[in-house]
Amino acid sequence: MQKQIASENFAALLQALIDAGTRVVGPKRVAGTLLYEPLTAPDELVLDELPRRSVKEAFFPVCEDLLTYEKQGQEVQVQDVDPARFPDTVLVGVRPCDAAAIPVLDAVFSWDYKDQFFLERRARTTIVGLACTTADDACFCTAVGLAPDEPRGADLLLTPLVGGGYLAESHSEKGEALLQTHADLFSEPGIDQPLGLAEPQTTPFDLKKIKAWLDEHFEDQAWDGIATRCVGCGACAFVCPACHCFDIVDEGTEKSGKRRKFWDACGFWKFTHHASGHNPRDFQPKRYRNRIMHKFKYYDDKFGQTLCTGCGRCVRLCPVGIDIAGVLEEIEKKAND
Amino acid sequence: MTTETIYNAVGEAIRIEAGRILSDGTVTAVVGYAAARRNGSAQPVVITKPDDAARLIFSAACVNNLAVYLTKAKKELPREGRIGIVVKGCDLKALVGLLGESQLKREELYIIGVPCAGVLGSTLQPSVELDAESIADKCRECDDRMPQGSDFVPLVELPEQPALDKKYAAEIARLEALTPAERWAYWQQQFSKCIKCYACRQVCPFCFCEQCLCDRNKPQMVEGTPRPAGNTAWHIVRAMHLAGRCAGCAECERVCPMDIPLNLLNRKMARELKELFQSEAGFEVREKGPLATFSETDDESFIK
Amino acid sequence: MCDPNKNIYLPYLATVDEVIDETPDVRTLRLVFQDEQVRDNFSFRAGQFAEYSAFGAGESTFCIASSPTRSGYIECCFRGVGRVTEALRRLEPGDTMGVRGPYGNSFPIEQFFGKNLVFVAGGIALPPLRTLIWNCLDWRDKFGEITIVYGARTEADLVYKRELAEWQQRSDVRLVKTVDPGGNGSEWDGKVGFVPTILEEAAPGAENAIALVCGPPVMIKFTLPVLEKLGFGDEAIYTTLENRMKCGLGKCGRCNVGNVYVCKDGPVFTARQVKAMPQEF
Numbered sequence: 001m002q003k004q005i006a007s008e009n010f011a012a013l014l015q016a017l018i019d020a021g022t023r024v025v026g027p028k029r030v031a032g033t034l035l036y037e038p039l040t041a042p043d044e045l046v047l048d049e050l051p052r053r054s055v056k057e058a059f060f061p062v063c064e065d066l067l068t069y070e071k072q073g074q075e076v077q078v079q080d081v082d083p084a085r086f087p088d089t090v091l092v093g094v095r096p097c098d099a100a101a102i103p104v105l106d107a108v109f110s111w112d113y114k115d116q117f118f119l120e121r122r123a124r125t126t127i128v129g130l131a132c133t134t135a136d137d138a139c140f141c142t143a144v145g146l147a148p149d150e151p152r153g154a155d156l157l158l159t160p161l162v163g164g165g166y167l168a169e170s171h172s173e174k175g176e177a178l179l180q181t182h183a184d185l186f187s188e189p190g191i192d193q194p195l196g197l198a199e200p201q202t203t204p205f206d207l208k209k210i211k212a213w214l215d216e217h218f219e220d221q222a223w224d225g226i227a228t229r230c231v232g233c234g235a236c237a238f239v240c241p242a243c244h245c246f247d248i249v250d251e252g253t254e255k256s257g258k259r260r261k262f263w264d265a266c267g268f269w270k271f272t273h274h275a276s277g278h279n280p281r282d283f284q285p286k287r288y289r290n291r292i293m294h295k296f297k298y299y300d301d302k303f304g305q306t307l308c309t310g311c312g313r314c315v316r317l318c319p320v321g322i323d324i325a326g327v328l329e330e331i332e333k334k335a336n337d
Numbered sequence: 338m339t340t341e342t343i344y345n346a347v348g349e350a351i352r353i354e355a356g357r358i359l360s361d362g363t364v365t366a367v368v369g370y371a372a373a374r375r376n377g378s379a380q381p382v383v384i385t386k387p388d389d390a391a392r393l394i395f396s397a398a399c400v401n402n403l404a405v406y407l408t409k410a411k412k413e414l415p416r417e418g419r420i421g422i423v424v425k426g427c428d429l430k431a432l433v434g435l436l437g438e439s440q441l442k443r444e445e446l447y448i449i450g451v452p453c454a455g456v457l458g459s460t461l462q463p464s465v466e467l468d469a470e471s472i473a474d475k476c477r478e479c480d481d482r483m484p485q486g487s488d489f490v491p492l493v494e495l496p497e498q499p500a501l502d503k504k505y506a507a508e509i510a511r512l513e514a515l516t517p518a519e520r521w522a523y524w525q526q527q528f529s530k531c532i533k534c535y536a537c538r539q540v541c542p543f544c545f546c547e548q549c550l551c552d553r554n555k556p557q558m559v560e561g562t563p564r565p566a567g568n569t570a571w572h573i574v575r576a577m578h579l580a581g582r583c584a585g586c587a588e589c590e591r592v593c594p595m596d597i598p599l600n601l602l603n604r605k606m607a608r609e610l611k612e613l614f615q616s617e618a619g620f621e622v623r624e625k626g627p628l629a630t631f632s633e634t635d636d637e638s639f640i641k
Numbered sequence: 642m643c644d645p646n647k648n649i650y651l652p653y654l655a656t657v658d659e660v661i662d663e664t665p666d667v668r669t670l671r672l673v674f675q676d677e678q679v680r681d682n683f684s685f686r687a688g689q690f691a692e693y694s695a696f697g698a699g700e701s702t703f704c705i706a707s708s709p710t711r712s713g714y715i716e717c718c719f720r721g722v723g724r725v726t727e728a729l730r731r732l733e734p735g736d737t738m739g740v741r742g743p744y745g746n747s748f749p750i751e752q753f754f755g756k757n758l759v760f761v762a763g764g765i766a767l768p769p770l771r772t773l774i775w776n777c778l779d780w781r782d783k784f785g786e787i788t789i790v791y792g793a794r795t796e797a798d799l800v801y802k803r804e805l806a807e808w809q810q811r812s813d814v815r816l817v818k819t820v821d822p823g824g825n826g827s828e829w830d831g832k833v834g835f836v837p838t839i840l841e842e843a844a845p846g847a848e849n850a851i852a853l854v855c856g857p858p859v860m861i862k863f864t865l866p867v868l869e870k871l872g873f874g875d876e877a878i879y880t881t882l883e884n885r886m887k888c889g890l891g892k893c894g895r896c897n898v899g900n901v902y903v904c905k906d907g908p909v910f911t912a913r914q915v916k917a918m919p920q921e922f
Binding site: 030031032033035052053062063136137138224228229231232233234235237238239247249251260262263265268270283284285315316317319320321322323325326329 | 373374375376378379380381382383401405406411412413414460461462464526527529530532533534535536538539540552554560561562563564588591592594595596
């Protein structure tokens with residue numbers, strides 16, 4: 001269903017949700033940096049910039065507890081986490097490159113073993129997307145099959161209108177429910193035109209062709225040239241809407257503590273390092289190769305999807321200027337030769 | 338002469354020199370900067386063929402400290418024979434430090450020093466023009482625009498450095514004026530953004546340990562998870578390990594995806610060491626910094 | 642972990658029932674689940690693994706080394722090389738540890754019915770095969786000839802020494818045990834030579850046979866050509882792969898070899914599958 005909402009009504013919507021005790025999360029400045037944070041007031045929302053980290057952390061937090069343990073003599077008491085820790089949430093200001101990654105992540109988090117930490121949050125979260133009217137030359141969502149107004153992953157997608165306010169289109173029951181519950185704040189779409197959408201910044205990639213090259217070129221000299229400059233940090237993986245690797249550790253003392261999971265990255269040297277000292281990915285080009293392979297081949301092999309939404313964060317934030325869109329361009333060129 | 342014109346001339350000189358030293362065998366490789374896909378962008382590159390010298394550039398987007406690629410942390414780099422490296426003054430200070438710590442041998446390096454009028458503080462948008470707003474905070478306080486002791490410096494004159502607001506000095510003064518509780522609160526808020534991506538460590542030429550202390554779990558010195566205690570400990574440990582060594586290239590701060598002002602910690606440490614031990618890193622090749630030596634004239638006022 | 646609403650990372654609690662030192666640095670722990678329901682219902686197939694935790698140190702991945710045919714307990718066998726394994730080594734009978742599992746695929750034992758089985762193992766890699774060996778011995782009449790070729794660097798490094806003696810005694814098992822040259826003591830009554838060499842000497846027939854191999858990479862590298870020479874096809878050779886793991890259930894993204902997740906698509910693979918993988922293990 002398509003409706004329209006004026007700017008002041010949008011603010012009123014957020015206030016109504018906050019007042020009802022719903023956790024409203026949107027782009028907000030924290031110590032100067034734009035991140036997805038719980039809002040206490042609508043005017044905290046900042047919508048003119050892409051948040052530094054993606055919205056995946058609303059479902060897959062940077063760090064979270066899995067259990068608590070406490071030893072008493074030879075016994076150990078293990079406590080599960082409190083199920084009440086997954087509150088009802090509405091995410092707002094979510095760009096298509098962030099929202100579209102969430103259904104992609106559904107596949108791995110429900111592969112045979114259902115990860116309730118992710119799935120329970122999914123069930124209790126409504127995603128209100130926001131279409132993009134500007135882009136920079138790091139954006140490449142259109143090159144990987146998405147668009148500045150792609151509705152995938154959004155329950156309700158807002159498109160900015162000339163003169164203010166938004167067109168609001170529901171794409172799921174949750175989106176529909178939001179429109180119904182706050183029907184007084186929405187009106188029928190009028191004559192206001194949507195603002196022009198952001199222009200594509202690069203030509204579309206032939207992901208099938210790229211994958212076909214990756215299928216055959218695990219061993220290729222090209223990886224040295226592409227990846228020797230990679231210094232092996234986790235910035236790209238952590239800011240990425242689709243990367244989901246994690247580590248599990250016990251923290252505390254031998255007597256009591258917690259088991260936690262937290263973000264990890266295949267770029268780190270110790271990601272695949274065995275206790276014996278053996279490391280199957282002992283040099284950086286092998287680790288970087290795994291990143292590209294996982295995103296553009298393995299995830300497709302396993303789940304039929306690409307693990308990249310073209311948000312461009314890794315391009316902007318890589319300490320050494322590795323440009324994943326540039327890498328894909330290079331691969332596509334090789335695939336064509 | 339605009340900075341762009343100057344840098345184009347620098348780039349041209351680098352290309353010619355790199356081509357020359359690769360052709361005549363002076364070096365087996367050159368680490369420099371090349372253009373990347375985005376408009377105005379630059380990225381580190383290692384070239385081994387004379388023809389590839391045409392790819393080398395210099396611009397305000399050439400922010401990387403390439404010295405990191407010569408450390409033992411980067412095993413991938415081919416290290417036979419002499420290696421050429423393009424360095425700005427701040428990068429050269431890192432090389433000086435590495436030479437002092439026996440990580441590099443001077444005769445293995447062919448240092449191409451660039452006359453530098455400053456680089457961008459952020460390359461989130463690399464096509465941004467270099468001006469008083471976009472210039473890196475470190476460049477506002479730079480004392481080393483013409484790298485000394487290089488093997489080659491492009492014959493390009495730099496214009497007089499305009500007086501720019503010294504942002505680090507101002508911010509350090511602001512923080513020093515806070516109460517300890519306020520200062521703690523400031524840093525806790527900054528560290529709360531830390532996600533333990535270790536970009537700061539990985540770009541730092543002095544973080545060359547093959548296995549970082551904080552990457553070990555036997556023993557576990559610092560919690561590895563991105564939580565308040567572990568984050569605070571991580572940044573303090575790193576600042577302490579760099580004290581007396583840090584060249585002030587501020588790469589750690591630039592690369593932090595969470596905009597944590599890490600270089601403030603390092604600059605503060607550097608100031609303390611200058612005051613206490615009259616010592617500054619990066620100017621002379623020396624084996625030990627003040628924290629690794631004991632002198633009878635060391636300040637002992639803290640012993641009560 | 643059959644309840645879909647449960648926290649999949651929550652381990653079962655198990656009591657250390659017995660501690661057996663197999664070698665100076667390899668230990669077996671026999672575990673009994675504390676929860677009665679789990680004790681009665683826990684079942685697994687040979688080849689599967691579990692995540693074993695020493696609370697406070699973390700989790701580590703080992704195969705379930707006991708046979709699925711034995712009820713009431715499970716066993717794990719490991720070497721103390723890191724923080725978690727060293728913490729596990731500090732456990733004493735009566736202590737509590739965690740077990741998550743069973744995970745992974747398993748040996749397709751039903752496809753081995755009526756066939757001859759050739760087990761080839763080296764050093765600490767015997768446990769992943771030992772579970773299957775006992776499974777087969779407990780169902781002895783379902784299989785043809787059973788040959789076990791097992792070796793270690795030295796006599797002291799042989800694991801399951803008591804069971805080796807048992808297998809040697811049995812008339813329905815052909816055990817060929819060996820140590821590397823120089824690894825034998827004065828009373829050694831087995832062969833002396835590297836496992837691939839001794840395997841070639843023992844020359845088990847490939848006709849209607851399945852080979853199951855487990856060992857360090859260098860042993861696998863030299864054993865596969867011997868098996869090929871003896872006439873074993875790639876589909877008739879099985880192995881188990883090991884890789885750094887954390888979640889053990891296909892989410893943390895760490896254990897993949899190419900597009901194969903060792904924790905989900907493995908750890909049991911045929912030689913054909915292993916050869917099709919990119920060589921990053």
